[in-house]
Amino acid sequence: MDKIVVLETFYNPIEANIVKARLLDSDIQCFLSDENSVTINPLYTQALGGVKLHVFEGDVPLAQSILREGGLENSFEEGTEGLLAEVEREFPVTEQAASDFICSSCGSSHVGYVQATKNRFNILTTVVSLLLMVYPFKARQTHHCFDCGHEFDV
Numbered sequence: 001m002d003k004i005v006v007l008e009t010f011y012n013p014i015e016a017n018i019v020k021a022r023l024l025d026s027d028i029q030c031f032l033s034d035e036n037s038v039t040i041n042p043l044y045t046q047a048l049g050g051v052k053l054h055v056f057e058g059d060v061p062l063a064q065s066i067l068r069e070g071g072l073e074n075s076f077e078e079g080t081e082g083l084l085a086e087v088e089r090e091f092p093v094t095e096q097a098a099s100d101f102i103c104s105s106c107g108s109s110h111v112g113y114v115q116a117t118k119n120r121f122n123i124l125t126t127v128v129s130l131l132l133m134v135y136p137f138k139a140r141q142t143h144h145c146f147d148c149g150h151e152f153d154v
């Protein structure tokens with residue numbers, strides 16, 4: 001039996017699962033550890049040293065070459081997009097009646113009440129937070145003009 005070693009450490013449980021799925025696809029046995037603690041509270045990730053991806057020592061060169069292939073970036077992007085679509089279904093953007101507000105910049109009444117796009121930080125942080133139903137931050141809501149893009153608070 002081969003020795004089991006840590007191939008990679010991830011600070012993002014979603015990324016860890018994507019890499020794990022990719023290795024399993026290539027018939028490389030692997031498993032994650034510390035995942036549960038991380039998922040329960042992402043803020044503890046740092047303290048625990050992240051999610052560790054374990055593989056058999058003999059599989060390390062193959063696993064590393066798979067991760068280096070560059071396909072990882074693509075599958076990671078696809079995974080993120082799928083998650084975003086899911087999040088959008090679960091948390092649809094709320095638009096108020098168009099006549100409620102008038103854009104203070106161009107006068108259009110095509111104005112919606114949405115999450116601010118200006119200081120939208122790391123989208124993955126947002127996705128993870130939504131999926132886990134924890135809110136480490138309060139999303140800033142703002143009025144957004146769909147005609148000129150102007151954002152304003154009323």
Ligand SMILES: [Zn+2]
Binds near residue numbers: 108147149150
């Ligand atoms: Zn406007």
